Amino acid sequence: MSSNAELKKAGLKTTLPRLKILSMLESTNIRHMTAEDVYKSLLDSGEEIGLATVYRVLTQFENAGLVIRHNFEGGRSVFELNDEGHHDHLVCMECGEVFEFYDKAIEERQRKVAEESGFVLDNHSLYMYGVCEGMRNNGKCSINKKKLSSVLNTSKR
Amino acid sequence: MSSNAELKKAGLKTTLPRLKILSMLESTNIRHMTAEDVYKSLLDSGEEIGLATVYRVLTQFENAGLVIRHNFEGGRSVFELNDEGHHDHLVCMECGEVFEFYDKAIEERQRKVAEESGFVLDNHSLYMYGVCEGMRNNGKCSINKKKLSSVLNTSKR
């Protein structure tokens, strides 16, 4: 489906900034980006879109279900295209790499727990933090270093 | 164990602010508080401790393992005394109430997933968001309204 059609389906007027942001998210190979990452990435490809607009559009996309917002450790929001089905995340605290996984048993138990507690679930997030194999073995990760800034904590706490 | 002894064990010099904060956390019936909640709670009981100190001390407590920091939806950090064992959280998005639970099966699957991915786990967080029974049935929650401000999103997004 074209980005244009996706916007329509999401109930959003198709404007240039929205199209640019959506198609960038769809074509990049970096799955998890902060608003600023998105902003800079667009700048790099010559698109001048205001940072405030990026924030606004990402929030609209979130409400429309086009992207998912994550709050990994460190506070700032990280966005991911909502294209595949639901999945959880393993974050490497050394290199910032994010592995995605889906575990049926976990999902089922979650549903069960919510039900038993009388909750009607809206959504949930499972984040696991650790150190990946590459970083443990030879201190280098196979993945694009660009990922680093986005996901890892920026403060030096 | 006295708060004093706990601080010692954690390798922290026993100072008045640290004692006040720790014993407040131990005696309050509000398990999840932001730094500002802690600050205000102390003010209410007549203790004048600077907000910056509260932030610093909470971070020290986190590093020492005395408290756990959570990043629920909405961005700001929420702190909880690390007295019971590990548990996960169910957050009601209407009233802000937080239910805690522990599910052995989920924990085991998590360990398994990490292992299979070559990760050495440091910690993990599972947050489930929904609407609790009370809020669904009669729009009122059994719990102290004071919890509201702490946990719920402050922005009106």
Place this chain on the structure above:
DNA sequence: ACGTTAGTGACAATTATTAGCAATAAACAA
């Protein structure tokens, strides 16, 4: 093409949190 209305860009404002630094209070030895 034209007007209406929603969307955008630039920048100011807010919010949460951290940094800097002079004043103070713990710890510990004399």
Place this chain on the structure above:
DNA sequence: TTGTTTATTGCTAATAATTGTCACTAACGT
């Protein structure tokens, strides 16, 4: 105890991320 050393505190200013404001502009329906 008292003095001395060094970590800690309390202000206040600074920063970082995000949102609000508002005049200008671009979509969409006619």
